[in-house]
Amino acid sequence: MKNKCALCKGELKEKIIDYKVYGKIIGKFKAKVCNSCGEQWFDEETSKKIEDAEKKEGVFGLSVETKIGYSGNSLIIRIPVELAKFMNLKRETRVLLYPEDKNKICVMVK
Ligand SMILES: [Zn+2]
Incomplete structure (x- = not known):
């Protein structure tokens, strides 16, 4: 080096x-x-x-590329199971979604 x-x-x-x-x-x-x-x-x-x-520590490979899909009239983003586990996300978990800037959406677990 x-x-x-x-x-x-x-x-x-x-x-x-x-x-x-x-x-x-x-x-x-x-x-x-x-x-x-x-x-x-x-x-x-x-x-x-x-x-x-x-x-x-179970934090390897949590950053992944995913694609926007759609369901009905909404766009959806699938969250990989490893990331969901790390963030303790389950069905019906309430999250706050907001743009941080034009290139970044934050999903805050409440
Ligand atoms: Zn430098």
Whole structure:
């Protein structure tokens, strides 16, 4: 790994960081952190360890691409079962739906 940030050319410093996934710390990992933009870079070995930790915590692969469908006159988005489980969503769970900007819809579990 080079010691320059691939995004901004800032300097990288090796640190042990608390790695967070969806707001939950899943462990401490070795990273090279950019002193300019804050981006964190991981070597292959660490990436594998992070993946294992994500699987163990049940947060691996929760970000998925899905497609808008339709039902009657409404557009619908299917939520994969792993994500539903993680968010504790069930049939009839009340959620608040609102646009955050033109590219992002938030679904807030009440
Ligand atoms: Zn940077």
